[in-house]
Amino acid sequence: VIQHPKIDRDRLLSDLRELAEIGKDGTGVRRPAYSEADIAARHWLAEKFRTAGLDVQIDRVGNVFGRSRVSRALLMGSHSDSVPYGGWLDGSLGVIYALEVARALSAAGVIGAVGVDVVSFADEEGMFAGWFGSRTHCGDFDDSVWRKFWNAEGVLLAEALEAFKDRQRSTLDKSRNFGYLEAHIEQGPRLEALGKPVGIVTSIVGIRTCKLYFSGRADHAGTTPMPMRKDAGKHLVALLSRLCARFKEAAGEDTVWNFGNIIMKPGAANVVPEHAELFVQYRDSDAKNLQSFDAILADEIRAANAAEPNCCSMSSTMATEPIAMDPHFRQVLRDAATQLGHACEDIPSGAGHDAAAVGMHIPIGMLFVPSIGGRSHTPEENTADEHIVAGAEVLLAATQRLLESDA
Ligand code: HGY
Numbered sequence: 001v002i003q004h005p006k007i008d009r010d011r012l013l014s015d016l017r018e019l020a021e022i023g024k025d026g027t028g029v030r031r032p033a034y035s036e037a038d039i040a041a042r043h044w045l046a047e048k049f050r051t052a053g054l055d056v057q058i059d060r061v062g063n064v065f066g067r068s069r070v071s072r073a074l075l076m077g078s079h080s081d082s083v084p085y086g087g088w089l090d091g092s093l094g095v096i097y098a099l100e101v102a103r104a105l106s107a108a109g110v111i112g113a114v115g116v117d118v119v120s121f122a123d124e125e126g127m128f129a130g131w132f133g134s135r136t137h138c139g140d141f142d143d144s145v146w147r148k149f150w151n152a153e154g155v156l157l158a159e160a161l162e163a164f165k166d167r168q169r170s171t172l173d174k175s176r177n178f179g180y181l182e183a184h185i186e187q188g189p190r191l192e193a194l195g196k197p198v199g200i201v202t203s204i205v206g207i208r209t210c211k212l213y214f215s216g217r218a219d220h221a222g223t224t225p226m227p228m229r230k231d232a233g234k235h236l237v238a239l240l241s242r243l244c245a246r247f248k249e250a251a252g253e254d255t256v257w258n259f260g261n262i263i264m265k266p267g268a269a270n271v272v273p274e275h276a277e278l279f280v281q282y283r284d285s286d287a288k289n290l291q292s293f294d295a296i297l298a299d300e301i302r303a304a305n306a307a308e309p310n311c312c313s314m315s316s317t318m319a320t321e322p323i324a325m326d327p328h329f330r331q332v333l334r335d336a337a338t339q340l341g342h343a344c345e346d347i348p349s350g351a352g353h354d355a356a357a358v359g360m361h362i363p364i365g366m367l368f369v370p371s372i373g374g375r376s377h378t379p380e381e382n383t384a385d386e387h388i389v390a391g392a393e394v395l396l397a398a399t400q401r402l403l404e405s406d407a
């Protein structure tokens with residue numbers, strides 16, 4: 001018997017809160033990729049997917065899938081890893097939404113020829129490499145990168161992946177997954193300011209993330225005369241201050257940039273730094289602005305090496321282009337929100353999402369719910385329960401329409 005599918009509000013909220021217990025840190029979570037808590041959360045999800053009647057796979061890089069037992073399905077989900085001191089909803093919301101939608105559709109007897117596949121991608125936050133799980137699943141990373149990326153603790157990606165060494169690889173099956181739908185908290189202040197519970201994402205920014213390495217020579221900081229020093233830190237600071245000035249000069253209206261970490265080694269007040277690292281990231285939805293920043297960075301590295309041969313090198317962990325959402329998915333999300341009487345607004349995403357990686361291969365759509373105070377990537381991150389429930393209802397209605405239109 002086909003019934004009207006319904007979000008179970010209590011089950012949705014309690015699953016979200018239970019997941020937030022894993023790696024809980026105050027009001028937030030600490031589940032950086034492949035930490036004990038991240039892996040525990042993946043096993044917890046696998047059990048939830050199994051109980052929902054989905055076929056479970058944890059793959060070779062830790063992506064967790066719960067697949068409907070049909071040959072065609074809409075892929076839905078997000079990620080369950082977090083930044084080092086993250087909030088409880090970033091990523092988790094989209095995964096639990098997808099699970100709840102799959103449960104609601106199957107309880108109502110709606111899943112016929114076309115179903116829902118639920119996923120939690122691994123290392124979305126790029127503790128090793130941004131969107132690592134989704135990009136690997138989509139075939140855009142081969143195993144050579146396992147030996148090229150480290151996390152901030154100096155753990156090699158290949159070593160972190162030992163936890164999944166007995167697992168099979170997964171590959172995006174385009175004949176099965178005809179699209180990918182991801183819901184997420186907005187992580188910014190716009191929906192709240194507009195007083196609207198739902199955002200229909202228009203595009204995701206392009207992102208460049210890289211590390212700059214500086215080399216010098218360790219020496220006694222009290223006895224080595226200034227002209228004799230090879231100071232890696234001095235090169236870093238000089239280049240950083242030039243980047244600050246030139247980025248500001250070249251920025252478009254919406255360009256953002258960040259210097260997320262500085263490392264000096266050996267790291268003592270009385271030792272001249274032998275080695276230094278600077279994390280640089282910039283984002284824009286206009287590819288031209290990204291290219292001007294690329295050029296400035298390359299130019300400054302050249303200038304540093306001209307002043308002191310081989311003192312500076314760069315390695316990029318992410319260089320993605322802006323990507324637009326599928327117009328049909330956007331329309332279906334908008335219709336679903338309208339049908340349910342939830343006000344919605346078109347909104348670009350300044351945050352990166354797995355959808356951007358998957359969207360290189362199949363159509364994508366994204367829905368946002370408001371973030372209280374616009375806060376995210378901090379334990380302060382939160383969303384009102386009523387908005388959490390509203391977003392799930394819109395996602396459910398949109399999913400049902402997408403399944404019907406594909407069937
Ligand atoms: O960094 C980001 O934009 C995202 O939260 N992964």
Ligand code: MN
Nearest residue numbers: 083090125377
């Ligand atoms: Mn995040």
Ligand code: MN
Nearest residue numbers: 090091124184
């Ligand atoms: Mn996220």
